[in-house]
Amino acid sequence: MNIPFSPPDITEREIELVSEVLRSGWVTTGPKTKEFEKKLAEYVGTEKFVCLGSATAAMEMTLRLLGVGPGDEVIVPAYTYTASCSVICHVGAKPVIVDISKDSFEMDYDALDEYINEHTKAIIPVDLGGAVCDFDKIYSCVERNKDKFVPSNEIQKAFGRIVIMSDCAHGFGAERNGVKTGNFADFTCYSFHAVKNLTTVEGGAVTWRNIEGFDNEEIYRQYMNLSLHGQTKDALNKNKAGAWEYDIVSPAYKCNMTDLQGAIGLAQLERYERMLNRRKTIINRYNSVLDGYNVTYLKHKTEEYTSSGHLYLMHVNDIDEAERNNIINRFAEKGVATNVHYKPLPMLTAYKNLGYDIKDFPNAFNYYKNEITLPLYSKMTDEELDYVVSVIEEVLKEYKK
Numbered sequence: 001m002n003i004p005f006s007p008p009d010i011t012e013r014e015i016e017l018v019s020e021v022l023r024s025g026w027v028t029t030g031p032k033t034k035e036f037e038k039k040l041a042e043y044v045g046t047e048k049f050v051c052l053g054s055a056t057a058a059m060e061m062t063l064r065l066l067g068v069g070p071g072d073e074v075i076v077p078a079y080t081y082t083a084s085c086s087v088i089c090h091v092g093a094k095p096v097i098v099d100i101s102k103d104s105f106e107m108d109y110d111a112l113d114e115y116i117n118e119h120t121k122a123i124i125p126v127d128l129g130g131a132v133c134d135f136d137k138i139y140s141c142v143e144r145n146k147d148k149f150v151p152s153n154e155i156q157k158a159f160g161r162i163v164i165m166s167d168c169a170h171g172f173g174a175e176r177n178g179v180k181t182g183n184f185a186d187f188t189c190y191s192f193h194a195v196k197n198l199t200t201v202e203g204g205a206v207t208w209r210n211i212e213g214f215d216n217e218e219i220y221r222q223y224m225n226l227s228l229h230g231q232t233k234d235a236l237n238k239n240k241a242g243a244w245e246y247d248i249v250s251p252a253y254k255c256n257m258t259d260l261q262g263a264i265g266l267a268q269l270e271r272y273e274r275m276l277n278r279r280k281t282i283i284n285r286y287n288s289v290l291d292g293y294n295v296t297y298l299k300h301k302t303e304e305y306t307s308s309g310h311l312y313l314m315h316v317n318d319i320d321e322a323e324r325n326n327i328i329n330r331f332a333e334k335g336v337a338t339n340v341h342y343k344p345l346p347m348l349t350a351y352k353n354l355g356y357d358i359k360d361f362p363n364a365f366n367y368y369k370n371e372i373t374l375p376l377y378s379k380m381t382d383e384e385l386d387y388v389v390s391v392i393e394e395v396l397k398e399y400k401k
């Protein structure tokens with residue numbers, strides 16, 4: 001048997017909706033994208049959503065909307081994908097990479113004060129694998145450091161503190177105390193990339209909490225401007241007979257979502273609860289099997305949160321990188337694709353070149369060195385699941401409790 005790591009869950013319904021769009025005569029940003037935005041907001045329980053070309057674009061445009069740029073600093077954990085950090089570089093600000101706390105997927109928010117100064121404009125927590133960050137602690141951290149915050153524009157003034165922009169690429173549909181992600185951070189950015197829980201092939205979205213003194217429609221318009229050349233009219237409105245006139249208010253960017261993507265997203269959203277439930281079943285099975293081994297795994301359900309079940313991260317206790325890589329190869333020999341989430345940022349050339357050294361990030365390194373991510377996808381059949389479990393039992397037999 002061959003078990004892929006995370007194939008997309010595409011049905012005839014997606015194909016049907018995409019075909020409709022292709023036949024409709026309007027294929028780029030238009031009614032389907034707008035409808036998808038509306039449905040996303042209903043699902044999450046926020047007022048507005050903006051759909052863009054990727055989570056990376058959503059994060060970058062949010063930093064731009066906030067006016068974060070050269071001279072500013074943004075805090076990001078070492079244990080994440082490059083996109084959480086590269087967007088800080090894109091806007092010309094300085095990434096401040098912080099270690100995670102011991103045996104945790106999160107930064108130690110109680111100990112962040114030493115990284116915060118008058119240049120700090122934002123913090124980017126990451127909901128790893130769909131497990132939701134401790135936003136109570138993050139808010140108390142930014143409140144506690146309010147005195148250090150120096151706003152440089154109107155929107156920063158409205159916040160009067162460091163802005164929390166969540167990299168929630170994994171966490172669509174995850175909950176904390178019964179409330180969905182999107183309602184915690186000031187801005188929450190999701191990914192709909194092909195490997196994510198809900199996919200539009202490529203795509204992303206951002207939602208935000210109401211900001212005092214700022215109209216949500218105005219914020220929405222600003223995102224539209226930023227993501228579509230700074231043009232005062234989108235393509236659909238410009239396309240109307242006689243409505244050619246437009247202005248360009250800034251030399252902005254181009255990262256809009258197309259209606260083809262919006263249509264795929266709508267089809268995915270229709271059955272998203274079922275997709276989440278399938279993930280939960282698989283996770284529970286993995287948990288109960290792995291409880292018999294010398295391993296630890298990322299918790300997908302705690303008293304505080306219920307994750308979106310995006311990634312199954314497990315750690316084989318007391319092994320080094322070489323042994324971990326060996327185990328990965330043995331899974332591969334049996335046709336089971338696994339992965340490592342993540343190689344910490346300070347181990348990557350781009351961030352080494354910025355002066356970061358993994359030696360200063362012992363917790364991230366320890367979380368990484370023995371980590372293996374098991375295949376997890378909503379389309380996984382019972383037979384495939386049984387097969388993966390049998391391979392786990394075979395490959396990990398010397399690590400049995």
Ligand SMILES: *Cc1c(COP(=O)(O)O)cnc(C)c1O
Nearest residue numbers: 054055056081083169191193204
């Ligand atoms: C996938 C991913 C992203 C990037 O998402 P795109 O939609 O591909 O831009 C960002 N952060 C994390 C943690 C991710 O896993």
